[in-house]
Amino acid sequence: MTVVDIAKELIFFDTSGPPAREKPCAEWIRDYLVDLGVDAEIQVVAPDRANVIAKIGAGKGPGLVLSGHIDVVLAGELDDWKVSGPFDPVVRNGKLYGRGACDMKGSDAALIQAATELSKEDFKRQLTLVFTAGEDTGGWFVNRILEEGKVTPEEARFGVIPEPSMMEIVRCHKASGGATVLILGKAAHSSRPEMGVNAILNSACLLDEMVKLQERLDEVVHPLLGPSTIKPTMMKGGLKGNIIPPSAEVSMNARLIPRHEGNEAIAGWMEDVIARCVARDPEFKAEVVKARGGRALDVPEDSEGVVLLKEILGTEPVGVPYYTEAVSYTTAGIPTVICGPGSIDQAHTSDEYISLEQLDRGVGVFKELIRRVCL
Ligand SMILES: [Zn+2]
Structure with missing residues (x-):
């Protein structure tokens, strides 16, 4: 089979979701690899859902893990597919x-092709292939x-x-991350606004301080990623047309550079924004309901994977x-970068x-990488 044949076989399986049903596709990959003499298994993770883990040169010392996912996003409107059906692949004008x-x-398919073309060679270090669900x-x-130790730093550098x-x-x-701030006011009949505290009006102060927060963040620039961003993306508040609103909630979405990852930075920013609002208006009252920041990826410039791929x-x-x-692998002790064909x-x-052309390029680069690390 060529890389295009393999890619077509994988596309025939409708693994779109939710709810993605990757298991038949995972079984096809396992069977294909096993037929070529590669040690491969599936790991069932939910009904109809499975990962594939394959190893060449198992136990020969830590080599390389190449990891793709086999689920795909939903096809959307079928009428929008003009060249092929979503699960009925065709090649036209040099494109699949x-x-x-x-x-x-x-x-x-490029990973499978690269690995199987070399599978009969004498592997001096382990090559691990992973195909994930979800x-x-x-x-x-x-x-x-990673939790079940199916791939470890002892197997992959x-x-x-x-x-x-x-x-x-x-x-x-x-x-990625986010925060939710609850602004607290005091309900009153709208004919007597001076008896209440208007939480929706007070959110204007919070929003203004959010703009200023972003201006401060814009000064901290990661060389490859730019600044962290945090933007209000949802708002709700008020009870009824004739009641001064006793509360309002503003939710923000954040994209964080490595030095700002985790929950603490974002929680600190929100507390600071609230403190600045209180300094402007001592009556201002708000609390941070939620503040969450995930982990960024920042594999060092001089790490082995980066250096080899640069070469x-x-x-x-x-x-x-x-x-x-890549964040999951890197957190588990296997520094992982991204490099793949297609845009x-x-x-x-x-x-x-x-x-x-990109598919062939992928096969060539993955083969060269496997050669340098594992052969
Ligand atoms: Zn993807």
């Missing part, structure tokens, strides 16, 4: 079309693999996730705005495609 062609069954569709089942990056080396991305590709690493499973511009779109 279908749901997941780009994100990321094309990449999965990356784009809920579940984040990569964590089950570093990892690569082939999310579509046009084969750019991505060594960092932001964390192979001859390009400098970049940062991206989207979030990936993120085609991910999650109708008429999703990947160019055959």
